[in-house]
Amino acid sequence: MATYLVGDLQGCFDELQLLLERVRFNPAQDKLYLVGDLVARGDKSLDCLRLVKSLGDAAQTVLGNHDLHLISTALGIKKIKPRDRVDAIFSASDFEELIDWLRHQPLLVHNEKLGFLMAHAGISPDWDLETAKACAKEVEKVLQNGDFYALISQMYDNFPDRWSPDLQGMDRLRYIINVFTRMRFCYQDHRLDFACKVSPKEAPPELTPWFELNNPLYRQIPIVFGHWASLVDEKMPPNIYALDTGCVWNNRLTMLRWEDKQIFSQSAVKNYEI
Template identity: 75%
Template sequence: MATYLVGDLQGCYDELRLLLDKVNFEPSEDELYLVGDLVARGDKSLECLRFVKSLGGAGHTVLGNHDLHLISTALGIKKVKPKDHVDAIFTAPDFQELMDWLRKQPLLIHHQIHNFLVVHAGISPDWDLDTAKACAKEVECILRSDDYADLLKNMYENKPDRWSEDLQGLERLRYIINVFTRMRFCYVDNRLDFDCKVPPEQAPKELTTWFSLANPLFKQQNIIFGHWASLVDSKTPSNIYALDTGCVWGNRMTMLRWEDKQYFEQPAVKDYR
């Protein structure tokens, strides 16, 4: 049995299947973990959703910002972005089944046997492990309830940008969602920045990568994340695994086999820019 972790799919179904073929992935024996953003700008978002869902207990994904946005568009809260290729999802006979499945996926996976955390964007520099898990659970419980639409209507803001235990209601939930699905850089006082998306070496001096801040959790746990395609080929701490290598932008899809830390890569078969 092997445990595989794959970066952002973004609708790049062909590259995912080519990667899995390289390692002879077998759902009855192996497990696949994905860092979210199953859908968006690739042309096979529907196939990605159906395939991951079909894996049952062998497939695990966290929610990414594009996944949440898709659910929002399904509810009519937002419109489909011009560059997204998700029309086939809306006309699929299993559309509602897929949306219900997607919104019930977690924001954080803690694999205690292998000692790793899977998130889409990152973990707040102000959280320890128990707080991170509790915060994820707060949002997950609402997304899995009948009241999830109100949360999605109110998640499209950048404030608050700093954690406090005193945060309540939608502000608290919005901060949690933004950390898990949108964060890249932070200020040295742990405030979140949502504007800068460049490689770390090109960032303004007042900003630093979230995983470089002085949170003991960032050294205690192995953290696997995606979301940040411009991190490709940038050096990260040995326990921090950035798996989004920009396949949808014409670069490559990356997969990590956890047991021996071997990487597998599949060049993009198409550039969707």
């Protein structure tokens, strides 16, 4: 029995299949965790959704920003971007079933037995473990059983950019969504920055990667995330596992076997034109 965690797929289905074959993934006894962004930009987003959904309890993903955007376009809130290459999803016979399944995925996974947290982008520098879990549940409750249309239609904004336990309503939910699905850099006062997407060594001096800020949680429990392809080959602090290695940017797909921390990589099998 083994536990595998894989970076952003973004429609890179063939590379995932090759990795699963290489490790001889057995859904009857192994577990696959995915850091979100199953869809967009690659050619086979539909196949990625169908595969992960078909694995049932043998797979668990979290929601990424591209996943939420797909739900938004499915609801007619935003227009489909041609470069996202998701037309096959919208014409699929199981379209509604797939979107409903995706909407019911969590923002945060805490595997207490194996001792790790998984989110698409990261954990707020102002949150402890219980706050992070409670905040994720707040949004998940609305997405899965509440007025999800209103939530998704109002999530597209960069503010508020700083956490306060006094945040309420849509401001609170939007901050939570932005942390879990969009965050990369922060200012020293923990305000979120959404403009900078480069590697830390290329960033302006006033910006710091979220995981380098002084939050005791970052040292207490391993955190697995994706979202930030510019971190490829960057040295991470202890307990921080960045798995987005930019396969859809013609780099590679990365899988981590949790039990022994062995890394498996698969180079992009085609030249993705994004």
